Amino acid sequence: MLQAIMTKPGVIVYKEIEKPKPKGNEVLIKIKRIGICGSDIHVYHGTHPFTDYPIVQGHEVYGEISDIGHLVKDFSIGDKVTIMPQVTCGECYNCKNGKYNICDSLKVMGFQINGAAQDYYAVPDKLVIKLSENILPEEGAMIEPTAVAVHALKRGGSVKGKNILVLGSGTIGNLVGQVAKGLGAKKVINSDIIEFRLNIAKQCGIDLTINPMKYNLEKAIIKEFGENKADMILECVGAETTVSQAISYARKGTNIIIVGVFSQKPKIDMSLIQDRELNIIGTLMYQKDDYLKAIELIEEGKLLLKNLVTKIFPFLEYQNAYRYIEKKNGLAMKVMVTFN
Ligand SMILES: [Zn+2]
Ligand SMILES: [Zn+2]
Known part of the structure; x- marks a missing residue:
């Protein structure tokens, strides 16, 4: 399978890597859509203060479960899902007091640890949220924002x-x-x-x-x-x-x-x-309740998300997606990457 790696600002290379095997409580997601956001563009321009290279981007995700680890109970193969890209310590003051979005050692996929810009991505099940079939792939990738x-x-x-x-x-x-x-x-x-x-x-x-x-x-x-x-x-x-x-x-x-x-x-x-x-x-990021509320609003038809999608690029044109955003200079809203 292919992985898109940003080796340095402005340069994305594709690498053939082995498809991950989900460990005990991990699910393996076949990635379908990834949204690109302002923070990704900072990484692309080398102006993100908290990201080092090389890095695999991708934190606004829609996909389908293709395999599960032996300890996973709440998901099955074929489930449509999105992920919460926060990896937290569980030990610091805020983690212990219900505010893990501001964990002292918060790591975000696509910034401090590798993200989902690859054909398949393995994630711990606690960071995965199941979506109904009513949610379109583009909507699924916009649950994070x-x-x-x-x-x-x-x-x-x-x-x-x-x-x-x-x-x-x-x-x-x-x-x-x-x-x-x-x-x-x-x-x-x-x-x-x-x-x-x-x-x-x-x-x-x-x-x-x-x-x-x-x-x-x-x-x-x-x-x-x-x-x-x-x-x-x-x-x-x-x-x-x-x-x-x-x-x-x-x-x-x-x-x-x-x-x-x-x-x-x-x-x-x-x-x-x-x-x-x-x-x-x-305000920083979100917690699981915020994801669930976002999904509820989408399910209830209260948000028009389709209008926000300006353009979708194939996975192999990741770099063109960034160039497009650059060229549009504010005249693009959500640009996405799609996978086969
Ligand atoms: Zn984002
Ligand atoms: Zn913490």
Whole structure:
């Protein structure tokens, strides 16, 4: 079978390796789809701070079980599945207190340990989640980023009946907006400076999409949500401009969730955070409950994920998928790789 290895930034080579045999509690997955996300692109560009080379990428996965270890009880050959790509220690303070997503020695498949970019991939059964036949392969490969959105919103508290402002409408911002609606938010505004992304957010049922380069964002917030503005704000860009927007347009006492990954240190006005009693809350990845909630929302038809898939490349054109994302420069949402 073939494995796609990134030997150094920008270079992917294919290696013929032996098909893995699942150990006791492992399942062997025939990989069908892999989604490429922003963090993968950082690895491709050599700008991911916590990844060394060579590395096999692939953490947004849909596949089918082709073999199981002798201790596996909950899965059978032929099951459609996705995986949770987190390998945790089980020993640290957060692991012992139910927050294993922020394990002290968290390792993520595709970053600190090899991921699923190969024909078959063996994973411990506790990291595998069974999917019904109703879930399409592309949807299955997007459960991981959807779980990111579920977890981020959970960090801000309940969204039911609330007005939610989402800054940024790339894949994660879009999913945060859609999941907020799926969980019963009253109204959702999504912003972005790229019209292509705003159009997709609109197609996905976001109540108001706005380009702050063209319109006054604060006025739009008041017009759509009323004088009390947003009940929760999610920053899904990872940039100084958007985090500043969040802080300056927030109602006093608001929860601001930082979902975006910052590649540069932003200058922000701490005096506003102090004076307005704002709560700045971080969020990282997800836990199993977030996966299950993401799957439930997809099953209930509350998320339009198909609209997010811009293009699908064959496994042997992995590198072209990256080149395509580079060339599109923001005008691509989810790009995927498909296997035979
Ligand atoms: Zn991802
Ligand atoms: Zn731990």
